[in-house]
Amino acid sequence: MTHTHDPIGSYTEWDPLKEVVVGRVDGAAWPDWNLVDRVTVSDATRAEVLGLRGHWRRYPRAVIERAAACLDALLAILAGEGVRVHRPDHFAFEAPYETPYWRVANGFCAANPRDVILPVGTTFLECPMAHRGRYFETFPYRRILKSLMARGALWLSAPKPELRDELYDTAYAYPEGLPEEVDDDWSVVDPDALRFVTTEAEPVFDAADFVRCGRDIFGQRSQITNQAGIDWLRRFLEPTYRLHLIPTRCAGAYHIDTTFVPLAPGKALVSPNFVDVDRLPPALKRWDILPAPKPRATPIELAGWMSDWISINVLSLDEKRIIVERDQEDLIAALRDWGFEPIPCPFKYHYPFLGGFHCATLDVHREGTLEDYT
16 A cells, blocks of 8 residues: 555544544434343333334434435535545445344444544554444445555554353343433432443443543443453553543443543533532543533434433534534533634534534544643
8 A cells, every 4th residue: 555644643632623534324224222222221211212213224314314414514614624524435234234143133324433433643443342233333434444544544453342142231221210301410320339231241342432632541431331341442552541431420321422521631521410520530630620501402303312411522623613513502602601612513413323523523633742631
């Protein structure tokens, strides 16, 4: 392969964004409702989602078209800022597939590259996801990954998991009686008492359970990131990087980017429901922790199990400018008060594909060097 001299790599979530991958929603299939999904939501949410799904496998055309229009709006902003954009290839997500150990009716989509690939400096790491329906989700990005490798990137994959039945705790049940709504009292939840459906049978983790702040990377234990996965990633990152865990109060925790969102050196946005600021890692003791305002609910069809805290799933263009969902007027006002420059963009119709701005993008290049922000 011929190496080019275009710069690549990123070390933070806020350095000036120059090149990015943006997902696509065409060809999306409703994720096979398998071992993970069925037990990681409350009974009420489960009934809502199953009722919305009905008996179809593909997303309805109108749902896809509305989400594609949101992506077009995001692409227009990025183009206006001179950000170079890559898009994943089309993929047959509605097709069934199997391994020697299990079979699923279909895959999901290529809407959320941040879920499947973790950028760490000039390394792009394919992550060992716990969801069987997402087993081949990196494939639409292979052309992009090959081109990055040709430019000097290190393209790696964590150990591909088997996802046998023993990875999933068959006795697990979602703990009913815990807070569900934003207005509930979440302080009653003890993060140490939460249990998750994934066991420690093998390392599994999603890229979106981790965010980058120079030499410090923050993550969480969740329904799809187990301790074995965290241990593997920590050993992979050391000694250049330090991995810290943020305890969550969300029993259905999936990804950290609705919980803890770094915005600039020493400043991070948090969901006051999911995070107890008194229990943040010592590495954050000198940071300004900004509790996000209550999200404005956006009840969108087929987004039944999305947290309202998708409101803080934002994308930073640099230390000041942040792309925010247009309807989240309270968050926009708060960001202005904190000295940022929010850029409103319609994106709520992307939520049925389980992602906001951060999920729907993947940094290829942000200007900046590896620094210590603690």
